[in-house]
Amino acid sequence: MQLGGIFLLLLAVGACQSADSKDKQAQAAAANRAVPVAVASAVEQDMPVYLTGLGSVTAYNTVSLKSRVDGQLIQVNFREGQQVNKGELLILIDPRPYQVQLASAQAQLFKDQASFRDAQLNYQRFKDLLNQSGAMSQQQVDTQKSMADQFEGAIRSDQAAIDSAKLQIEYCHITAPVSGHIGLRLVDAGNIVHASDANAMLVITQLQPISVIFTLPADSLPVVVQRMKQGTLKVDAYSRDNQIKLATGTLLTIDNQIDQTTGTDRLKATFDNKDGALFPNQFVNVRLLLDVRKDSTIVPTVAVQRGPQGSFVYVVKADKTVEARQVTVALTQSNQSAIGGGLQVGEVVVIDGQDKLKNGAIVETRNPTGNSKASQSTTQPATTPPTS
Secondary structure, eight states: OHHHHHHHHHHHHHHHHHHHHHHHHHHHHHHHSOEEEEEEEOEEEEEEEEEEEEEEEEEEEEEEEOOSSOEEEEEEOOOTTOEEOTTOEEEEEOOHHHHHHHHHHHHHHHHHHHHHHHHHHHHHHHHHHHHHTOOSOHHHHHHHHHHHHHHHHHHHHHHHHHHHHHHHHHHHEEEOSSOEEEOOOOSOTTOEEOTTOSSOSEEEEEEEEEEEEEEEEGGGHHHHHHHHHHSOOEEEEEOTTSOSEEEEEEEEEEOSSOBTTTTEEEEEEEEOOTTOOOOTTOEEEEEEEEEEEEEEEEEEGGGOEEETTEEEEEEEOTTSBEEEEEOEEEEEETTEEEEEESOOTTOEEEEEOGGGOOTTOBEEEEOSSSOTTOOOOOOOOOOOOOOO
16 A cells, blocks of 8 residues: 555655656747747838928918999809919999990090180280270189189099999999809899999909918927028928828918917918819918938837836847837938937837837848838837847
């Protein structure tokens, strides 16, 4: 019995040792198993420095056309949505009443000119008779001179009436004051319009060039003002999802006062808009280029992790192991970060899979984009750097 118990005990001890050996082997195999990660290389390139803001597109000029005379619309020479040029005839109001007024004023002018010539001749006769024989009194001469002056005044009044009638006829021909895009027609041919009408007949918006008004924090204004003194600043307009660049323009001016409720100021940029990508009242994301940092060491922003000791990246070494290395981030712009220290150009960093890594871990590298220079991913949650 005792021999049997000892034998069973030895069997149990052997089984425990065998199980422990298998666990150690499994742990060793797990430790040596490569962790799949995505990587990118640190590259040397110029790093643009942007200020970003939300903007709204506004027409460079907006003109609401109203009638300056009363009359009936007899011609509408445009299509809704048409592009028109400055000076192009758009609407014709019946000019015939004003043509009648012009003819009447011209006839009155002809009549008063004839009376003026007669008064002038009589004045000259009276004056000669006064000087030669005294047959006329000075009072008669002065009266005749006054009559001639009155007819001269009537002629000037007639000329003013003629000019007024011509102006009214000109007002009947409504032309485009600016080149631009016509909106919807607000009144149809055949209607009677008045100079006192509150509503416009049509609206023209100038889209080439076009403006964007956007806001920036007041704290950013000093550096913007300084850069404006050095030269023209470039402005890019992006779509609402901030993915598509719509147009590139230049900064025009800064508003003259800060909004105290928001702590921001308004800035205005202009764009050629040759392709019509910008439209009035469209919301856009604006990037104002302030500076370009030459020859910066650039990595995707997702490569930079943050922990108690600051920012760090996982660097893939030649033996396919990783090293958690402290770095200094000089600037983060969009999905790229400029490294100020701790990383060299050409070194490979992990951009995906950091949560499974520790110092010395073996990795299996892959490049999700096929381009080691950048990654379009968003910033990953910060992880704590492992101890050595």
